[in-house]
Amino acid sequence: MKNLTLGYKKEEILKNVDFKVKEGEFIGIIGPSGAGKSTLLMSVTGGIKVFDGKFEVLDFDLNNIKKKNLVKLREQVGVIFQGYNLVDRISVLDNVISGMLKEIPLTRAIIKLYKKKELKKAKEYMDIVDITKHSMKRCDELSGGQRQRVAIARALAAEPKIILADEPVSALDPKSAKKVMEILRKVNKTYGVTVIANLHHLEYAKEYCDRIVGVNDGQVVFDDKSELLTEKLVEKIYTNN
Numbered sequence: 001m002k003n004l005t006l007g008y009k010k011e012e013i014l015k016n017v018d019f020k021v022k023e024g025e026f027i028g029i030i031g032p033s034g035a036g037k038s039t040l041l042m043s044v045t046g047g048i049k050v051f052d053g054k055f056e057v058l059d060f061d062l063n064n065i066k067k068k069n070l071v072k073l074r075e076q077v078g079v080i081f082q083g084y085n086l087v088d089r090i091s092v093l094d095n096v097i098s099g100m101l102k103e104i105p106l107t108r109a110i111i112k113l114y115k116k117k118e119l120k121k122a123k124e125y126m127d128i129v130d131i132t133k134h135s136m137k138r139c140d141e142l143s144g145g146q147r148q149r150v151a152i153a154r155a156l157a158a159e160p161k162i163i164l165a166d167e168p169v170s171a172l173d174p175k176s177a178k179k180v181m182e183i184l185r186k187v188n189k190t191y192g193v194t195v196i197a198n199l200h201h202l203e204y205a206k207e208y209c210d211r212i213v214g215v216n217d218g219q220v221v222f223d224d225k226s227e228l229l230t231e232k233l234v235e236k237i238y239t240n241n
């Protein structure tokens with residue numbers, strides 16, 4: 001992003017933002033409510049209106065991207081929400097495999113006719129998020145933390161280059177939240193997937209992310225290594241204008 005102004009309809013939300021992400025980074029976005037964190041995060045999927053400036057994601061120019069390329073971009077970007085976005089009535093395994101739909105034709109997916117290599121891959125992703133022992137359970141039988149882990153495994157199944165996590169742990173108790181953050185870091189380090197996460201808890205951003213981006217009132221007011229975030233800078237990020 002260079003000098004980028006983004007928003008909704010006629011309302012500019014992020015103004016003149018410069019933001020560059022290197023492949024394989026783990027970035028935490030922090031800032032007060034309404035600052036524009038979700039707008040910044042979701043803009044990576046090409047879903048937010050560009051008013052001005054330069055915006056490239058994975059070699060796609062988002063200023064005038066064609067529908068076909070938008071689909072290609074979105075295939076490479078996994079999104080995890082606070083609300084888990086899983087299919088409740090089907091099993092953990094089926095949810096994870098549904099992330100591979102690019103490879104598995106819908107007809108085969110409906111009758112659950114999975115190939116050995118697909119099951120092997122699904123197991124690898126379930127192992128990394130530590131949910132394999134619940135693979136046959138329906139998702140509505142799982143705890144919040146377990147569901148979030150399934151959502152990560154499903155995102156991984158699509159072999160994305162980028163994972164966007166919008167407040168992935170804000171609905172979880174501290175122990176489950178830490179486990180999910182650890183898994184996101186493991187995913188980032190094991191597969192080299194770039195992870196960008198909006199985080200309400202500053203401590204998690206400091207502990208797990210390599211880099212922190214502080215947003216306040218539509219501006220990036222901090223962008224540096226996590227260890228360089230001092231109390232004073234935190235105050236600046238969270239000051240209401």
Ligand SMILES: Nc1ncnc2c1ncn2[C@@H]1O[C@H](COP(=O)(O)OP(=O)(O)OP(=O)(O)O)[C@@H](O)[C@H]1O
Pocket residue numbers: 008011013031032033034035036037038039040
């Ligand atoms: N779909 C939308 N249409 C119009 N305005 C929106 C939309 N989504 C968000 N906004 C506005 O954009 C601004 C930034 O919202 P955003 O959700 O990006 O902030 P945030 O920092 O993620 O906040 P929070 O931490 O509360 O989730 C807010 O003023 C909000 O009202």
